[in-house]
Amino acid sequence: MPGGAKMSHEVPVESPVEIRAESICDVGATLGEGPIWIARDAALWFVDIKAPCVHRFDPATGTLDTWEAPDQVGWIIPADDGGFLAGVRGALHRFDPATGAFDQIAVVHAETPGNRLNDAARDPTGRVWFGTMDNAESEDTGHVYHWHDGELTKTDIPPVAITNGPAISPDGRTLYAVDTLGKRIDAYPIDAAGTVGEPRPFLTIGPDDGHPDGAICDSEGGVWVGFFGGWAARRFAPDGTCTDIVRFPVANITKITLGGPDGRTAYATTAAKGLDDEALAAQPLAGNLFTFRVAVPGVPVEPITL
Template identity: 55%
Template sequence: MEQVTAVWPLGATLGEGPVWVERDAALWFVDIKAPAIHRFDPASGATQSWSAPAQVGWVLPAEDGSFIAGLQSGVHRFDPATGSFTLLAAPEAGLPGNRLNDATVARDGAIWFGSMDDAEEAVTGRFYRMDTSACADTGIAPVCITNGPAFSPDGGTLYHVDTLGRQIWASQVEGAAVISTSLFAEIEDGAGYPDGPVVDAVGNVWIGLFAGWGVRCYAPDGTLLRYVRLPVANVTKIAFGGPDLTTAYATTAAKGLSEAELAEQPLAGALFAFDAGVAGMAGHLAKI
């Protein structure tokens, strides 16, 4: 049984998108529904928070020292020094019921990100790729709630999630092109819904389980290797951090829990940490 510790019991409504930022040795993440960007410094225990002007699905470090954030209104540049958000692209300006939900940075500095129907009903969630020249639909089939994507260590496989369909997919990619897509794993009824994926240094795929009380780890061939149980039901995503990238930081959510469930889960919405026993991959900086 892994020792899981609540390192910041902030009570996020929908904590999401953890990312380890090496340049300041800190864990960054968001609260989508109480829109804010959060920073946790594990060395000192210090925390910082910035309000966001709309629901914010993700925040990723950029090459120029700023951050790129995915808001309901589009992709923005975020400056922690001023707390300002500057719109860069609005790929779904014609879909006001959608919002951006999860993202990752590829080796070449492009950001791959997904969208979803905020009402969690319509099949309007799509995956996009954005670089310095364009923001374009990847052509991956739309679903209601996208999560991920995440890349394999060699950059050739893109893992992406159909949350309501309880399916994790693997697409082969070459540069900006998606070549083929196949089913990687399915979550059985009663085990929760697959949320954010992340890949470790040996190619294992880690999936947060919303309503599933933990995190699953799958081998590159789709074999289930591990399950790490947390003391809260809604686990959204992990990120590998710390000096050797072996500490797993997990974001969680209080969203959807009844008063009775919240009473039974006083740490719902906390940021947790545990020893993953394997290293993650160093993140890439967005070239946007």
């Protein structure tokens, strides 16, 4: 489909593979997010933004460990010293799981105190891309940044209220920027210096499919997207064709990651945020961690240097 694909019931697509996710850990997160498979300890790490806290889930034992964060924590990326780079409210921090300490590294958006950091990804060069958002989810004050070798850069991607992703293609040459409230995803070329070029439309989300939330790319360049209020996660080929649909027994799917020994075990975070008492009663697994298997493995997340 030229210029990207529209995900709508009016537009025919090839018959996607349908999968059902299963709850694997009773978390009950208000806003589970940022799942990331860390090969060095064969475990899944993720956050509950609103708790706020960082979780580590060991699938071999079923153990869930938790660290309290000093403020709303959107994501963590592993570092080569055994710690993590963490996006906490309006700043980058180093998180040390051995001590539980969060130490501020850089302030991101002092000019917009109502914003918070929301989602992130590492590219093949070690550059960390992340977005900010209006914590009130209304004003177009969310920007996309990258951080590399101690230098923070704001990109020219137009601001939106809620940024998500960004997802980075396996070759590091394409960035998929999610406009959650605008219900669209655009693809931006990236050069070697980390400069983004002119975008092309990738997806426009239909009215009945929820809002696009976190996004990642797998090893074939497929784009996995969680749908908040959509009861599903979906995989899209680089041309925008939907290839896989994963159904959930909960409405708010925030993001998935691919890991495990062969990179083909998917883990998905979900959220209870925004559900009233009736909805929570109908969705007792809301906020839990889910899993399913996929055909195409993920891209291992290599540690960055802090």
